[in-house]
Amino acid sequence: MRKCDLNNAHWFKSSYSNGSGGDCVEVSYDFTGVVPVRDSKVTDGPVLLVPATAWTAFLADIKA
Numbered sequence: 001m002r003k004c005d006l007n008n009a010h011w012f013k014s015s016y017s018n019g020s021g022g023d024c025v026e027v028s029y030d031f032t033g034v035v036p037v038r039d040s041k042v043t044d045g046p047v048l049l050v051p052a053t054a055w056t057a058f059l060a061d062i063k064a
């Protein structure tokens with residue numbers, strides 16, 4: 001299992017997040033080959049490490 005030091009990660013909230021604290025995800029693009037994904041309401045909770053190629057395919061499917 002790959003590990004990343006996320007202490008200095010820059011997180012970006014989904015543009016589909018609402019302003020009242022609704023269901024939100026955040027991602028960081030600071031890492032090569034992997035995209036960390038977390039729940040923006042639980043910033044100290046678990047983080048999914050998604051392979052960058054899978055993340056790119058996921059976004060392409062959503063946009064399609």
